[in-house]
Structures are given as C-alpha cells and as structure tokens.
Amino acid sequence: MSGGNVRLDDVAVGSLQDVLGTEHAALWSYALAIAFLKPEQVTTARADAAAHRELRGQIEATLTQLGQRPVSAQPAYATPQPVTDAASAAGLLVTAETDAAAAWRSVLERSTDRSLRRAGLRALTDTAVRGARWRAVVGTRPAVPVFPGRS
Numbered sequence: 001m002s003g004g005n006v007r008l009d010d011v012a013v014g015s016l017q018d019v020l021g022t023e024h025a026a027l028w029s030y031a032l033a034i035a036f037l038k039p040e041q042v043t044t045a046r047a048d049a050a051a052h053r054e055l056r057g058q059i060e061a062t063l064t065q066l067g068q069r070p071v072s073a074q075p076a077y078a079t080p081q082p083v084t085d086a087a088s089a090a091g092l093l094v095t096a097e098t099d100a101a102a103a104w105r106s107v108l109e110r111s112t113d114r115s116l117r118r119a120g121l122r123a124l125t126d127t128a129v130r131g132a133r134w135r136a137v138v139g140t141r142p143a144v145p146v147f148p149g150r151s
Helices: 010-034 037-063 085-112 116-137
Strands: none
Touching: 010 037, 010 085, 010 116, 037 085, 037 116, 085 116
16 A cells, blocks of 8 residues: 555545544454354455455554554444344345445545555455355345445
C-alpha cells in the first residue's frame, strides 16, 4: 500500500479509514462464525480471517506512515441476524465479505494513488473469491456477483 513519501488526499485517507473499520468488523465476524461452523469449514474460515488480519495490518501501517491515527475496532458489532448454527455463521461471513468488497471498491473509486489502487484491486478480488466461497456454502446464486463491491 501507499506510505512513506506518498501523500494521499483527505478523501483517499477517509476511504482507508472506512475499509479499516470494515476489516475490523470482518475479523470480529470470523471469530464469532468459527464457533458455529462445521469442523470441515473452520480451516477455510481461519485462512480467510488471516487474510483480513494481514490487510488490517497493512492499512494500519499505511495510515500510521501517513501520520494518521488508524480507527480502532469496536468491542462488538451487530449481526444482520442471530448466529446460532453453521448456516447462519456462513451467512454472516457472506455479509462480512460483501461489506469488505464494497469498502475496497470505494478505495478504488476514491483514490488516484497507483499503489493504493493496485492494493485495493487485489483486496477486492480476494474478498470476491472468499465471498463466492461462502455464498456457495449458503446456496446463494449466483455465487459471484456481477460487480463485486456494488450493492
């Protein structure tokens, strides 16, 4: 991602703060969902959570290099529906990946910095793949939205 001598305008910095908040929420969602997922789904969920953790670290480092204070995670997040079993846990992960895709798309739309746009495109692509996997688990069709990140 950007950082070092690169300067980002306030709009790009705002989009980074927004995506950081979304990554915090995704990690919280994965931690909750793992408690309810089927054993054969847990390894995948842990790998997905690790990817979000890596992104969160990169965003925090970029913001810090830019002299910005990264937004903090909330102690808890509201789920769109109660998580009570493997199906509702997978549904929560669909929501987390959908939200992350929208936030990363916003980074692409709100930044002109080449490095940040490249990182945003990679993150959008990765979250689209993770989201498709969880959509398949819950039976959502199509598993891959036509335009990932667009509501």
